[in-house]
Amino acid sequence: MRRIEPNRTLGSASGPPAGARSLGVAAVDPVPLLREGLAAMVHRTQGLHWAGMAASHHAAMQLCEQVRPDVVVLDSALDPHCHLTRLLSTGDPALVIVTLIRDANRTQQYLATAIAAGAHAIVPRSIDPRRLAEAVRRAHSDRRYIDPSLAALTARPKRQPAPRAALPDDTAPPRAAMPLSRREYQVLQLVAEGLENSAIAKLLFLSVETVRTHVKSILRKLSARDRTHAVTIAFRSGILIAKPDDSIAPASPVAPAAASQVPH
Known part of the structure; x- marks a missing residue:
């Protein structure tokens, strides 16, 4: 059973009845x-x-x-x-x-x-x-x-007409399926934020060599020349997305001891 004790700094509701699952x-x-x-x-x-x-x-x-x-x-x-x-x-x-x-x-x-x-x-x-x-x-x-x-x-969608011939890559890049593993995707996100391998390793609790291995795999899967090219391909194909208009700078990485805390 997965359970995290609630932080009661907000709201006044009592917990669930004894024996019930929260x-x-x-x-x-x-x-x-x-x-x-x-x-x-x-x-x-x-x-x-x-x-x-x-x-x-x-x-x-x-x-x-x-x-x-x-x-x-x-x-x-x-x-x-x-x-x-x-x-x-x-x-x-x-x-x-x-x-x-x-x-x-x-x-x-x-x-x-x-x-x-x-x-x-x-x-x-x-x-x-x-x-x-x-x-x-x-x-x-x-x-x-x-x-x-x-x-x-x-409702069942209406039958769509056959798609038109694909446009050149620099005009309308196709939306790619996710080719990366869960960990590779995390690494690519951090590469896109400008972090070097050593910083990525600390954030993900990995060795620098493991991060290098993930980066090499990302470059191979995306057919990218280097890290910058990989990020460009990822944004153009929809693997990475730009921040929504109403977003702010990314939150700090979540720490286990603080993840359930609500900022005041």
Whole structure:
């Protein structure tokens, strides 16, 4: 049983009844106010406890590896191609992923891609706290929940016309499937942030030689000449994404002892 004691600095809700299981909920969202709002909602909801927060793909994977929450609430803008959803789902099949879908991603294609990647629930990002708490519970118990307001997106999509011939690479690069392993993806994220191998090794608790091996594998898989070329290819193909417009600088890496703490 995975359990993290809740931080009771926010909210006044009592814990779950004796013997009942409390669900650890974490948030992956670029907006500090929304992350802290989720924390407040979790703290005042019986049967839930706060398991931590992250603002980037790298930090989200560290959070899930170190804290192992039961449920992750994920902003769709941070995962437009559902690569993070797939990596989190395959890394921990028991993890329940609840996607907060923004208007820009509110399409049949995104919904189908997110579910295929491992998302268990899709709800509007504007959802009220009470409905979000219910969605978290339903997703955990039923392993599938689609908010009623998104029901139209679950209809069978119309037959699409055959795609046009591909354009030159420098005009419209195709969106690639995720070719990298979970750890390679973390390393690539940090390479894109400008970190050298020694700094990456410290953040991921790896040896420098192991990081070098991952970098060599990334270059080979992406057919890249060097680290800069690999990052360029990753952004052009959708493997890496630019920060959402309302994001801030990436959060610091999550430490196990502090991951469940809510900033004041």
